[in-house]
Amino acid sequence: MKVTGAVLPFLPFCRRLLPSRPAGLSMALLKATALEIAILAGHLLLYPSGIAQERRIPAPALPTDGTAQLPTEAKPPVVLLHGFIDNRSVFVLLRRSLAQHGRQRIESLNYSPLTCDLRVAAELLGRHIEEICERTGAEQVDVVGHSLGGLIARYYVQRLGGDSRVRTLVTLGTPHSGTRAVPLADAHPIVRQMRPGSPVLEELTRPAPGCRTHFVSYWSDLDTVMDPVETARIDHPDLSAQNVRVTGIGHLALPVHPTIANGIRQVLDTARPGEPSTGHADGLTVA
Numbered sequence: 001m002k003v004t005g006a007v008l009p010f011l012p013f014c015r016r017l018l019p020s021r022p023a024g025l026s027m028a029l030l031k032a033t034a035l036e037i038a039i040l041a042g043h044l045l046l047y048p049s050g051i052a053q054e055r056r057i058p059a060p061a062l063p064t065d066g067t068a069q070l071p072t073e074a075k076p077p078v079v080l081l082h083g084f085i086d087n088r089s090v091f092v093l094l095r096r097s098l099a100q101h102g103r104q105r106i107e108s109l110n111y112s113p114l115t116c117d118l119r120v121a122a123e124l125l126g127r128h129i130e131e132i133c134e135r136t137g138a139e140q141v142d143v144v145g146h147s148l149g150g151l152i153a154r155y156y157v158q159r160l161g162g163d164s165r166v167r168t169l170v171t172l173g174t175p176h177s178g179t180r181a182v183p184l185a186d187a188h189p190i191v192r193q194m195r196p197g198s199p200v201l202e203e204l205t206r207p208a209p210g211c212r213t214h215f216v217s218y219w220s221d222l223d224t225v226m227d228p229v230e231t232a233r234i235d236h237p238d239l240s241a242q243n244v245r246v247t248g249i250g251h252l253a254l255p256v257h258p259t260i261a262n263g264i265r266q267v268l269d270t271a272r273p274g275e276p277s278t279g280h281a282d283g284l285t286v287a
Helices: 011-017 027-050 088-100 118-136 148-159 183-187 199-204 258-269
Strands: 078-081 106-109 141-146 166-172 214-220 240-247 283-285
Touching: 027 088, 078 088, 078 118, 078 148, 088 106, 088 141, 088 258, 106 118, 118 141, 118 148, 141 148, 148 166, 148 199, 166 258, 214 258, 240 258
Parallel strands: 078 106, 078 141, 141 166, 166 214, 214 240, 240 283
Antiparallel strands: none
16 A cells, blocks of 8 residues: 654764755655754754653552453553664654554653663663553553664564563664664664674574564665665564555654654554554555
């Protein structure tokens, strides 16, 4: 079907957004680049608001007489995980969209930009999800990860037993096979882990029989942070994965564009508690 990440790209990433020969660019890429710059400017304004961890709101206590129990079909909590050098502020619009359409339990996790090992961040995510399940009484959660956040969540699911807790994992512009973009960023250890052939990515190519999580990967053909762009696809024989090709937007637009938010809602809402989601879209063309 055709329907018309995270990373906060400071100076090195900005150069990726501004090709050296604009005269030869297609109109679609020019529009996508202009949108990326506008989103970057807006996100820089919002960034300070997301530096601190969000305040945890305890789940309401249920009556002991059992007269007002939560419905068994209640939607599981949604956990949002940002990308490299970013924070939870990148999900302001997506969070609002999910909340307006019935998601009452949405939480974000900030991990430090000084984190040097993706595995450590995955363990932190696992502890966070266990705390959410204990606090809310939910058996499972859905996770949406932008860019590096999607890779952290996938490692948790695939290598740390997180498939028992994560019903659906949606990734947005995540370098599942590694990206070669911005070589100067290799000074950071976690960036080196996102390079093709890194030990972490090699771990994710290993067999994962019986993995219960359903994966949905949104990847854009205009994503300049993914090199090559197809690296944001999930290709693993043991995983239940749906790859959704996006046309018309770049990396930063993936977690904020309303068309993508609508697609994410559809994916999450088609799944029943304890069962994987069954999204049906094959592609998104954003006008």
